[in-house]
Structure formats: C-alpha cells, structure tokens
Amino acid sequence: METIIEVKELHKKYKKRKTKEIVKAVDGVSFEVYRGEILGLLGPNGAGKTTTIKSICGLLKPNGGSVHINGYDSDKQRLKALNYISAVLEGNRNLYWRLTARENLEYFAGNRGVGRKEVKQKVEDLLILFNLKEKENELVSSLSRGMQQKLAIAVALLADTEVILLDEPTLGLDVETSYEVRELLKRIVKEQGKTIIISTHDMPVVQELCERTVIINNGKVVADEKVENLIKLFESRAYCFTVSDELTQQQITAIKSHFPIYEISDQQIEITIERENDLYIMMDILKSEQTNIEKIDRTSVDFEQVFMKLIKEGQENDRALASS
Amino acid sequence: MIELWHLVSANTRKEFIELKRYFPNTISMILTFYFIFLAMLLGINVIGDPQQADTNIQYVIVNYVIWFFMLMTLQGLGFTILIEAQRGTLEQLFMSPKGMWRILLARITANFFLNGTIVIFLLILSMFTANQWLYFRVDLVLPIFFITAIGMVGIGFMLAGLAIIVKQIQSFLQILQFILMGLTFVPLSVAPYLIFAPFVKGVDMIRQVMIHGYTWGDFTMIDYSALVLNSIFYVAIGLYIYMKSENVAMEKGLLSQY
Ligand SMILES: Nc1ncnc2c1ncn2[C@@H]1O[C@H](COP(=O)(O)OP(=O)(O)OP(=O)(O)O)[C@@H](O)[C@H]1O
Ligand SMILES: [Mg+2]
Numbered sequence: 376m377e378t379i380i381e382v383k384e385l386h387k388k389y390k391k392r393k394t395k396e397i398v399k400a401v402d403g404v405s406f407e408v409y410r411g412e413i414l415g416l417l418g419p420n421g422a423g424k425t426t427t428i429k430s431i432c433g434l435l436k437p438n439g440g441s442v443h444i445n446g447y448d449s450d451k452q453r454l455k456a457l458n459y460i461s462a463v464l465e466g467n468r469n470l471y472w473r474l475t476a477r478e479n480l481e482y483f484a485g486n487r488g489v490g491r492k493e494v495k496q497k498v499e500d501l502l503i504l505f506n507l508k509e510k511e512n513e514l515v516s517s518l519s520r521g522m523q524q525k526l527a528i529a530v531a532l533l534a535d536t537e538v539i540l541l542d543e544p545t546l547g548l549d550v551e552t553s554y555e556v557r558e559l560l561k562r563i564v565k566e567q568g569k570t571i572i573i574s575t576h577d578m579p580v581v582q583e584l585c586e587r588t589v590i591i592n593n594g595k596v597v598a599d600e601k602v603e604n605l606i607k608l609f610e611s612r613a614y615c616f617t618v619s620d621e622l623t624q625q626q627i628t629a630i631k632s633h634f635p636i637y638e639i640s641d642q643q644i645e646i647t648i649e650r651e652n653d654l655y656i657m658m659d660i661l662k663s664e665q666t667n668i669e670k671i672d673r674t675s676v677d678f679e680q681v682f683m684k685l686i687k688e689g690q691e692n693d694r695a696l697a698s699s
Numbered sequence: 700m701i702e703l704w705h706l707v708s709a710n711t712r713k714e715f716i717e718l719k720r721y722f723p724n725t726i727s728m729i730l731t732f733y734f735i736f737l738a739m740l741l742g743i744n745v746i747g748d749p750q751q752a753d754t755n756i757q758y759v760i761v762n763y764v765i766w767f768f769m770l771m772t773l774q775g776l777g778f779t780i781l782i783e784a785q786r787g788t789l790e791q792l793f794m795s796p797k798g799m800w801r802i803l804l805a806r807i808t809a810n811f812f813l814n815g816t817i818v819i820f821l822l823i824l825s826m827f828t829a830n831q832w833l834y835f836r837v838d839l840v841l842p843i844f845f846i847t848a849i850g851m852v853g854i855g856f857m858l859a860g861l862a863i864i865v866k867q868i869q870s871f872l873q874i875l876q877f878i879l880m881g882l883t884f885v886p887l888s889v890a891p892y893l894i895f896a897p898f899v900k901g902v903d904m905i906r907q908v909m910i911h912g913y914t915w916g917d918f919t920m921i922d923y924s925a926l927v928l929n930s931i932f933y934v935a936i937g938l939y940i941y942m943k944s945e946n947v948a949m950e951k952g953l954l955s956q957y
Binding site: 429435454468484490 | 706709793796951954
C-alpha cells in the first residue's frame with residue numbers, strides 16, 4: 376500500500392478571541408492515508424476533525440509536526456501540495472450562491488488554471504452523474520441543501536485531484552439525499568480510483584464507505600483501524616452477564632471503577648474487558664455478594680457502539696493519566 | 700502561461716456575470732459616469748474662454764478617470780477578500796494551486812478590462828452627445844498610466860493583506876479614497892518629496908502631458924526611472940506584505956468565519 380498523505384505529530388492551537396484562552400484543537404495527531412482508500416475521520420464535536428482537515432488542505436499552519444501530500448509539505452510547499460487535493464469544507468459555503476451550478480463548476484476549474492473548453496465534457500458528465508443537469512442554469516441560492524452539497528462534491532471532482540477531502544458531507548441532508556451522496560461516493564471510488572478522506576458523525580457513512588477509520592477525540596488519535604477489525608475487536612471483548620439478583624451499590628461502584636465501559640440494566644450487565652483477567656475480576660465482584668450468575672454471553676456490537684466505547688475509553692484513560 | 704490565461708478569463712467571466720446579475724448597481728454606475736462626463740464636457744462651453752477651459756477640463760476628466768481606476772485597484776482587492784470571507788468562499792479560493800495572489804491579480808485584471816471598456820465607451824459616448832471632442836495623447840498617457848497602475852496594485856495587495864487579518868476595515872478602505880484623491884491632486888512641484896509616495900509621479904507625468912503638452916522627449920531618463928522604480932518598489936513591497944499576512948492568517952486560523 377502506497378502512502379499518499381502522511382500526517383505526523385500534528386499540533387494546532389488556537390487562541391480564543393474573547394477569552395484569550397488557548398485551545399489545543401489538535402494535539403499530536405499522526406496517521407497515514409493510502410492511495411485509493413476511503414478513510415473515515417471520526418470524532419465527537421470539537422474533537423479536531425475540521426482542524427486536521429484544514430491543516431491537510433494547507434489552510435492552517437501547524438504549530439508542530441507536519442503534513443505531507445505525495446511527498447510535498449502542505450505548509451512549506453503549499454501550492455505544490457495543493458495540486459493533489461481538493462476539498463468540500465464544512466458547511467454549505469463552498470460555492471458562489473449568485474452563480475449557477477454550471478458557472479460554479481467552470482469558475483473553480485478556471486481558478487485551477489483549466490479552461491472551459493477543456494472541462495466541457497467532464498462538466499456534462501458530472502452534471503448527469505450528480506443528477507443536476509436540469510438545474511445547471513439555476514442559481515445555487517435556489518438549489519436545495521442536498522443539491523448544493525452534490526454540486527460542491529462535483530466541483531471538487533472536477534479538479535481531478537488524487538485526493539478529495541470531505542468534511543461532514545452528509546450533515547444536514549435528509550435520509551434520502553444522504554443515501555444518494557453515499558452511493559455516489561461509492562461509485563466514484565470504484566470507478567475513478569480516488570483517495571477520499573471523510574470526516575463524519577454519520578455511522579452509516581463509515582460502515583458503508585470507509586475501509587479504515589481514524590478516530591480522534593480531544594485532539595488525539597484514539598483508534599486507527601479497519602472498521603471490521605474494530606467491530607471484531609470489540610465483539611471479542613464485549614460480555615453480557617445475566618444475573619438473577621439485584622446488584623448492591625458496592626458492586627455497582629466496583630464495576631464502575633474497574634470497567635470504563637459498562638452498562639447496567641435490570642439484570643444484565645454489559646462490560647467491555649481489556650484483559651482475560653478482567654472476566655475473573657467481574658466474577659469476583661458478583662460472587663462477593665453471592666449474586667447468582669445465570670449466564671455469560673458474548674454480545675454483538677454495531678459500529679456506533681464501538682465508536683462510543685472508544686471515545687469513553689479514551690476519556691477514562693485521560694482521566695487516569697491526569698490523576699496519576 | 701496558458702493556465703494564467705484561463706485564470707484571468709475565468710475571473711473576467713465571473714466578474715462580468717456579477718455585473719449582469721447586479722444590474723441596478725451596474726446601471727447606476729454607468730449613468731453616473733455618463734452624466735459626470737457630460738456635465739464636464741458641456742461645462743467647457745459654459746465656463747468662459749473655451750481655449751483655456753479645454754485643457755483644464757481635459758485634465759479634470761482624465762484625473763477623474765484615473766481616480767476611478769485607482770479606487771478600484773486600491774479598494775478592490777481588500778473588498779474582494781472581505782466579501783469572499785463573508786460569503787465563506789475564501790477558503791476554497793485559497794485551495795487553488797495557482798495561489799490566492801494570482802487569483803487576486805486575475806480579478807484586478809478582469810476589473811481593469813471590464814470597467815475600462817465601460818468607462819472608455821461612456822467617455823466616447825458623452826463626447827459624441829456633447830459634440831465636444833477631447834484631444835488625448837493616448838500613446839503617451841496609456842503607457843504611463845499602465846506603469847503607474849502596477850504600483851497601485853502593490854498598494855491594493857497591502858490592503859488585501861490587511862483585510863485578511865483585520866476583517867473590520869471597511870470604513871478604513873472608504874476613508875482611504877479621500878486621502879488618495881488628495882495625493883492625485885497635489886502637483887510634484889509643490890511637494891517634491893511626494894515622488895516617493897505611491898503613484899504620485901505617474902499622475903504628475905500624465906498631468907504634464909495633458910496640460911503642458913509634454914511628449915516622450917520632454918521627459919528625462921530620471922522621470923522615467925522614477926516612474927518605473929516607484930511602481931516596482933510598491934508592487935514588490937505590496938506583494939511581500941500580502942504574503943506575510945497570508946501566513947499570519949493561516950497561523951491564527953483567520954480564513955474561516957469561525
Ligand atoms: N478558528 C478557531 N479559533 C478558535 N478556536 C477554534 C477555531 N477552530 C476550531 N476551534 C476550536 O478547536 C477545537 C476543535 O475544533 P474542530 O472544528 O477542529 O472540531 P471538529 O472535530 O471538526 O468538530 P465538529 O464536529 O463540531 O465539526 C474546538 O474546541 C473548537 O472550538
Ligand atoms: Mg468540524
């Protein structure tokens with residue numbers, strides 16, 4: 376697998392304008408992106424996804440570390456690096472609302488130094504592919520949010536770069552359009568062999584599109600794995616104890632302190648273990664009050680749960696670090 | 700090279716489309732120009748001795764046109780940054796591998812071309828209406844003006860750099876036009892040190908041509924060198940300050956609306 380983007384020990388701080396407080400938006404993020412893959416960049420609100428993406432795009436200068444695109448430093452060799460990437464940034468302001476769909480496509484191509492005639496055929500193809508042909512002469516301001524988003528992706532595609540970055544591409548779209556966008560992206564990767572980085576909250580996007588995911592929280596990477604491996608990993612660690620008695624407060628406290636990820640409901644206790652030994656600890660806790668264990672099951676998890684668990688685990692680790 | 704051409708033509712198209720879409724704006728600009736030109740031209744007949752008034756009115760008209768282009772150049776880039784930042788499209792522009800400064804340059808070239816065409820057309824039209832024809836040494840005025848404009852573009856870049864960092868400079872840009880108007884009206888003979896100020900030398904030379912009938916040979920090598928060096932100096936320093944400002948903006952995350 377050939378690396379096309381390398382993010383190394385990236386740091387980015389902001390100074391809040393009003394309070395002058397320093398925010399470490401990205402705090403030592405490292406990962407690689409391979410040619411031809413779709414990488415999901417996940418994390419809760421404020422995790423640092425947008426900051427990471429903008430650093431890759433050369434819109435932000437890192438305070439430390441580096442980003443290389445095809446070998447070019449996205450800060451020191453910014454314009455060279457930009458030859459390989461295009462992006463649809465967060466929100467719906469990637470287009471000129473007072474230009475039509477077609478004019479936007481042509482204008483942005485021109486800004487990259489490509490003429491109207493050269494892109495004529497591709498503009499046609501994209502308008503058809505994105506189902507925007509009928510709207511080509513309408514002002515962007517009159518298009519729906521979904522159409523605007525599709526057009527923004529089309530503009531990024533027209534740049535014909537190897538890498539496309541999409542920051543929350545399905546945010547604010549209805550279920551149907553979100554599905555359409557997903558299908559389009561799938562097709563683009565299959566047919567055009569692009570490398571795509573998607574930042575998202577949208578689990579179906581990750582599950583359906585992304586082979587691999589980098590999960591960040593509080594500016595740090597908490598996981599960098601294939602989606603299926605993450606699910607498998609968590610499934611191998613997730614247990615459900617069914618008990619016949621109610622737990623005492625002491626037991627609950629003990630569970631909380633041992634297992635960062637747990638869920639207690641009625642007579643079921645779901646935990647995620649880290650070591651084999653953890654299972655015995657759990658049994659000891661239950662035995663300490665003579666709680667009757669009816670059965671122990673492996674539980675199946677979906678990706679959303681995996682995500683939540685990873686985030687929780689990361690926060691617990693941070694807390695542990697901070698208190699030690 | 701061909702890529703730069705596409706850059707300029709795409710931006711010219713965009714600016715042209717916007718002129719069309721903001722038709723009321725464009726029309727009021729056109730009417731204003733037309734009537735100002737007309738009033739000036741007709742004024743020649745009214746104010747006393749036409750022989751004398753002729754050169755003066757010519758000069759006032761040319762000065763007015765220069766002032767218009769100057770304003771457009773100086774404020775244009777700053778306003779472009781402010782408007783793009785407001786619309787949220789600034790970051791997309793910054794993602795062009797051609798570099799934002801080339802896009803800005805393409806925009807200013809486009810505006811020169813579009814507004815230049817409109818203004819020259821209107822000037823001819825109003826001369827036709829007033830049946831009062833002005834005599835221009837176009838072969839002399841145009842090259843001098845062009846070199847002067849390069850220096851103005853430099854100042855335009857400085858202000859654009861300022862606009863990237865400080866988004867509240869709208870009123871400053873507006874006040875600036877009066878300072879600049881002052882600069883264009885002061886003859887160098889009154890304040891010789893203004894030769895170091897941006898574009899004053901160029902405007903002064905145009906004045907010499909218009910009023911005193913200077914020709915190519917009447918200017919010395921010193922005049923030409925001062926003209927060229929002044930422009931080179933201001934465009935170089937302007938671009939430098941602009942680039943530095945870009946860096947500051949990327950450092951502090953000022954390109955987005957955050
Ligand atoms: N320009 C800025 N100035 C100051 N603080 C900023 C700026 N941009 C981001 N931040 C802060 O940096 C942190 C990371 O923000 P970022 O936008 O990268 O997160 P995100 O993962 O994209 O979140 P979201 O899911 O909400 O889009 C947040 O705490 C945010 O408030
Ligand atoms: Mg974000």
